[in-house]
Amino acid sequence: MADSAIKLRLDGNELAVPKGATILDAAQQAGVDIPVICYHEATSPNGLCRICVVDVDGGRVLQPACVAECQADSNVETRNERVQRSRRTILEMLNASVNLDEAPEIQEMMDDYAADEARFPDANLREHTLIDDNPFYIRDYEQCVLCWRCVQVCAEDAQFTFALTLKNRGHETSVATAFDISMTESPCVFCGQCIGVCPTGALKPKVQWGLEQGWGADEMRQKTRRGRKRNPEKTDGE
Amino acid sequence: MTTQSGVDTLLAMYEGRGREALLPVLWDVQGAFGSISPEHVHRISHLLRVPEADIFGVIGFYTLFHDEPTGRRIIRVCTDPTCALAGADGVLHELCERLGIHDNETTKDGEYTVEHSPCLGLCDYAPAALASARGKADIALPNVSVSGLLGEWHGEYFQPAGDSASVLLNTALVSAPETLIDYGNYRSLRRAIQDMTPEEVIAQVEASSLIGRGGAAFPTGLKWKFTRGAPGDCKYVVCNADESEPGTFKDRVLMEHRPHLLLEGIALAAYAVGTDKAIIFIRGEYPRATAILAAAIREAEASSLLGDAIMGSDFALDIELRRGAGAYICGEETALFEAIEGKRGFPRMKPPYPTTFGLFGQPTAVNNVETLCAVPSIIDKGADWFKGIGTEGSAGPKLVSVSGHVGQPGVYEIEPGITLRAFLDDVCGGVIGELQTVLMGGAAGTFLKPDDIDVRLTFEDLRAIGSTFGSGAIMVFNQTTDLRDMLKRLGRFFQHESCGKCFPCQLGTQRQVEILERLDAPQAGDAERLMDIGLTMTEASICGLGHTAGIAVMSAIEKFPELFEQNGQEHG
Numbered sequence: 001m002a003d004s005a006i007k008l009r010l011d012g013n014e015l016a017v018p019k020g021a022t023i024l025d026a027a028q029q030a031g032v033d034i035p036v037i038c039y040h041e042a043t044s045p046n047g048l049c050r051i052c053v054v055d056v057d058g059g060r061v062l063q064p065a066c067v068a069e070c071q072a073d074s075n076v077e078t079r080n081e082r083v084q085r086s087r088r089t090i091l092e093m094l095n096a097s098v099n100l101d102e103a104p105e106i107q108e109m110m111d112d113y114a115a116d117e118a119r120f121p122d123a124n125l126r127e128h129t130l131i132d133d134n135p136f137y138i139r140d141y142e143q144c145v146l147c148w149r150c151v152q153v154c155a156e157d158a159q160f161t162f163a164l165t166l167k168n169r170g171h172e173t174s175v176a177t178a179f180d181i182s183m184t185e186s187p188c189v190f191c192g193q194c195i196g197v198c199p200t201g202a203l204k205p206k207v208q209w210g211l212e213q214g215w216g217a218d219e220m221r222q223k224t225r226r227g228r229k230r231n232p233e234k235t236d237g238e
Numbered sequence: 239m240t241t242q243s244g245v246d247t248l249l250a251m252y253e254g255r256g257r258e259a260l261l262p263v264l265w266d267v268q269g270a271f272g273s274i275s276p277e278h279v280h281r282i283s284h285l286l287r288v289p290e291a292d293i294f295g296v297i298g299f300y301t302l303f304h305d306e307p308t309g310r311r312i313i314r315v316c317t318d319p320t321c322a323l324a325g326a327d328g329v330l331h332e333l334c335e336r337l338g339i340h341d342n343e344t345t346k347d348g349e350y351t352v353e354h355s356p357c358l359g360l361c362d363y364a365p366a367a368l369a370s371a372r373g374k375a376d377i378a379l380p381n382v383s384v385s386g387l388l389g390e391w392h393g394e395y396f397q398p399a400g401d402s403a404s405v406l407l408n409t410a411l412v413s414a415p416e417t418l419i420d421y422g423n424y425r426s427l428r429r430a431i432q433d434m435t436p437e438e439v440i441a442q443v444e445a446s447s448l449i450g451r452g453g454a455a456f457p458t459g460l461k462w463k464f465t466r467g468a469p470g471d472c473k474y475v476v477c478n479a480d481e482s483e484p485g486t487f488k489d490r491v492l493m494e495h496r497p498h499l500l501l502e503g504i505a506l507a508a509y510a511v512g513t514d515k516a517i518i519f520i521r522g523e524y525p526r527a528t529a530i531l532a533a534a535i536r537e538a539e540a541s542s543l544l545g546d547a548i549m550g551s552d553f554a555l556d557i558e559l560r561r562g563a564g565a566y567i568c569g570e571e572t573a574l575f576e577a578i579e580g581k582r583g584f585p586r587m588k589p590p591y592p593t594t595f596g597l598f599g600q601p602t603a604v605n606n607v608e609t610l611c612a613v614p615s616i617i618d619k620g621a622d623w624f625k626g627i628g629t630e631g632s633a634g635p636k637l638v639s640v641s642g643h644v645g646q647p648g649v650y651e652i653e654p655g656i657t658l659r660a661f662l663d664d665v666c667g668g669v670i671g672e673l674q675t676v677l678m679g680g681a682a683g684t685f686l687k688p689d690d691i692d693v694r695l696t697f698e699d700l701r702a703i704g705s706t707f708g709s710g711a712i713m714v715f716n717q718t719t720d721l722r723d724m725l726k727r728l729g730r731f732f733q734h735e736s737c738g739k740c741f742p743c744q745l746g747t748q749r750q751v752e753i754l755e756r757l758d759a760p761q762a763g764d765a766e767r768l769m770d771i772g773l774t775m776t777e778a779s780i781c782g783l784g785h786t787a788g789i790a791v792m793s794a795i796e797k798f799p800e801l802f803e804q805n806g807q808e809h810g
């Protein structure tokens with residue numbers, strides 16, 4: 001089955017891409033940078049952060065480059081005024097809700113799009129208490145941007161463990177276990193894949209966190225001891 | 239009934255079912271026990287083979303589900319715009335005071351839980367409430383007072399009358415739903431089955447120029463043609479009865495008033511697209527319409543008008559009634575499919591579109607209640623007759639829901655082409671007081687000033703002035719109305735109803751309401767902030783909720799810029 005090529009214009013340049021290529025694929029082929037936050041090669045794309053939106057033929061709405069397929073003879077603008085306004089506003093709004101101190105890629109985007117850190121004064125930062133409930137990793141959801149990657153790799157995208165879900169909805173959404181039980185009570189097998197795909201400091205290995213806290217060797221050993229599930233008897237919950 | 243055997247009996251009915259049964263199971267468990275406990279979730283997880291975390295996520299998504307103990311009686315008072323004008327805040331406040339609790343709390347004796355609620359679709363009987371008593375069917379309460387809410391609940395209200403030219407409404411003022419004896423024996427369906435091929439039915443609907451009444455205005459015949467032509471093992475007709483847009487209650491009236499008209503419309507759609515399976519997804523806040531439809535389905539099945547071998551033919555149709563659980567987003571068609579499939583109601587990315595990849599991944603024709611109700615008359619009287627009503631771009635009769643400061647709020651059937659002014663003055667009893675503005679099209683609509691109301695009520699005329707028919711809601715506000723307060727309520731509505739999937743809407747509805755809440759003392763640059771938020775939501779969100787969540791606010795900035803200025807003048 002030969003790839004029938006699709007011809008399009010991307011930022012003024014003619015381009016031919018294989019059928020089925022996304023706009024993000026086309027941009028990469030053309031050496032054009034389109035920012036992404038939720039997109040990750042290892043997870044099913046959900047097109048939800050919308051930071052990758054581009055203008056296709058001046059349409060009524062912008063298209064997410066990570067999932068939108070290239071259309072023949074279309075004209076894609078990856079960084080016109082509409083696109084920049086959307087990206088800048090999304091970043092400014094995100095920064096007002098989430099602690100992005102340990103998200104260097106997103107901070108770079110903020111610089112790139114001249115996003116104003118103080119654009120939304122008196123906004124509600126999403127407040128969460130840091131969760132330290134197992135010897136392997138900590139969860140600091142104040143740094144969570146809700147990219148869904150951890151939930152996805154815990155489920156059908158990799159591990160089929162289903163320890164995680166999304167709780168509540170809208171701006172109050174957070175990643176959680178069933179009824180907020182601890183990770184050790186949950187089906188979590190501590191595979192670590194969620195930490196691997198987290199784009200911020202929301203999920204962090206305990207050792208790394210301990211080093212940041214200035215733990216000494218003894219303390220580190222104590223707090224990261226692998227004491228989990230040696231006893232296979234299921235806990236009763238609280 | 240809080241025993242283990244109680245749960246067992248209840249769950250046994252769902253043996254062999256899968257995830258699609260999740261919302262019905264959760265409704266049954268909550269109905270019996272008041273809330274859904276971790277132990278219930280554990281049992282349901284094994285029964286339906288759904289991870290416990292997923293079930294917990296689903297419960298938290300739908301506001302009518304509770305995973306923490308509730309009172310034996312739950313009272314939800316609507317505080318959206320029309321009910322607010324009718325004093326809902328006062329009712330809620332006094333109710334809480336009398337019970338010694340705050341909003342969203344339960345009395346110490348476990349008798350009452352009180353919550354505020356988004357629009358309950360009873361704007362013609364504002365203020366309204368939705369009440370639940372453990373073990374009993376929910377009840378929608380019109381014109382509520384504190385003493386009424388704390389006493390015995392009465393859910394009676396009347397239905398609007400059409401006039402002799404009415405197609406969708408009928409001509410008698412009734413307090414009881416239409417029965418088969420009133421309605422007749424599905425004459426149009428009989429004609430279709432006996433004399434027409436499915437293609438001929440589709441051709442009639444296409445020729446009639448019927449366009450969808452849910453808000454998106456897509457041609458109905460084309461949707462059916464796509465669905466019929468799509469490859470798939472099985473197909474579905476889904477009736478979108480998740481009407482939840484503030485100020486919109488036309489579909490409730492149709493379902494409560496003319497259930498058989500809707501069922502016949504669904505049957506015609508199923509015959510046309512070629513399926514024996516249809517589902518009505520009705521919002522959880524419509525208990526009366528749900529009960530009436532369930533009875534009408536039984537009645538029609540008993541008369542061989544639905545079910546197997548309809549009217550002795552080889553056409554069969556099973557119509558299933560599914561109850562939503564408190565999520566405006568599920569009116570978005572793909573989020574609605576997710577809800578039926580037992581998931582959080584997140585909208586899917588499109589394409590693929592429902593006509594090829596809909597419910598359970600199968601080709602699906604999803605239509606609004608009012609759209610389906612228009613079909614029997616098209617088959618009965620012909621496409622030309624239907625096109626003779628209204629204008630070229632707005633064929634056929636159209637329902638509107640009118641609320642707020644008018645003499646007679648309610649649902650009216652109009653012939654598109656009448657001006658908004660004539661409609662307000664001559665049809666619904668005139669504006670009470672001096673008109674300040676009309677919010678046209680619902681919470682996602684636009685504001686019209688007194689100078690604008692000579693616009694003709696048609697899809698094309700409203701579009702031409704940058705407005706919309708939307709869901710057919712017309713909310714009328716006189717000079718006594720505090721528009722800042724109305725905007726706050728619209729902002730709260732969208733913040734509460736955003737699903738949280740895409741960043742623009744999840745963050746934008748929050749940032750928007752934060753600014754609207756301080757409109758009494760706005761900060762420099764707030765109007766520009768709201769415009770950036772609104773345009774970003776409109777252009778970059780995934781679905782229609784996000785696309786429209788900033789429309790009313792941006793419209794207010796255009797029409798009432800003074801509301802957003804610092805040191806703005808005093809207001810009421």
